[in-house]
Structure formats: structure tokens, C-alpha cells
Amino acid sequence: QVQLVESGGGLVQAGGSLRLSCAASGRTFSRYTMGWSRQAPGKEREFVAAINWSDGSTYYADSVNGRFTISRDNAKNTVYLQMNSLKPEDTAVYYCNADRRLGPPPPLYEYDYWGQGTQVTVSS
Numbered sequence: 001q002v003q004l005v006e007s008g009g010g011l012v013q014a015g016g017s018l019r020l021s022c023a024a025s026g027r028t029f030s031r032y033t034m035g036w037s038r039q040a041p042g043k044e045r046e047f048v049a050a051i052n053w054s055d056g057s058t059y060y061a062d063s064v065n066g067r068f069t070i071s072r073d074n075a076k077n078t079v080y081l082q083m084n085s086l087k088p089e090d091t092a093v094y095y096c097n098a099d100r101r102l103g104p105p106p107p108l109y110e111y112d113y114w115g116q117g118t119q120v121t122v123s124s
Contacts, residue, residue, distance in 0.1 A: 002026040002113045004096045009118030012086055016122070020081040022096030022115060029053045033099040034079045036070065037108055038092035038120075048094070049081060050105035059105050064090075086122045093117040 008020040020036070035050035049070040050059045058070050069082040079096060096115035099106055 004115035006115045006118040011121045017084045022079040040092040088124045
């Protein structure tokens with residue numbers, strides 16, 4: 001059974017940084033696309049970033065490109081989201097997700113597995 005467990009959320013001031021972690025278990029993820037998405041109150045869930053586990057290709061939403069970095073640690077089966085220069089509009093619940101295909105990230109509704117989410121709050 002696939003499990004994705006996020007951690008690292010919290011409260012931070014604008015301009016600060018946080019690093020989210022997603023510990024993945026239950027499969028060999030070498031041919032998966034791993035991603036992060038987020039959902040702010042009253043808004044739809046949106047794509048944030050994704051990485052192909054096999055070759056490390058990365059993809060970012062325009063809103064976070066240049067501020068966020070997604071990476072993976074093969075030995076630890078963990079995916080990270082380093083978030084710098086945080087803004088109040090980054091406040092949301094952040095979810096880790098996994099898709100059983102490689103390549104550009106699919107629409108969010110096509111991801112196969114989801115974590116339970118971790119809250120990120122950025123104060124102004």
C-alpha cells in the first residue's frame with residue numbers, strides 16, 4: 001500500500017523559508033512522477049511542482065518558479081519542496097502526490113496517490 005506522509009509545514013513570516021518533506025513508501029518509485037500541489041481556503045487545488053523520480057526532470061508553476069525547488073533523495077525515498085521568499089499568497093495546505101507515469105506532470109485529478117497534507121501559513 002502506497003503511503004505519502006508530508007511534514008515540515010508551519011508558520012513563517014513573509015520572505016522566509018520552509019522545507020517540506022514527503023516520505024514515500026509501499027512501492028518502488030523509480031518510474032513515478034512525484035509532485036506537490038496546494039489548496040488555499042476557498043480556492044481550487046493547484047499544481048505547484050513535480051519531479052520525475054528516474055531522471056530528476058522538474059516542473060514548476062509560474063507562481064513559484066524561481067522561489068521553490070523540488071528534489072528527491074533516492075536513498076530515503078523522500079521528496080522535498082524547498083520554499084524560499086515566501087509570500088502570504090503561498091498560504092495553503094500542501095499535498096504530496098504520486099503518479100505511476102513518467103513525463104510532464106498530469107492534471108491533478110489523474111494523480112494516483114495523495115498525502116494527507118501539511119499546513120503552510122505565511123504572515124505579512
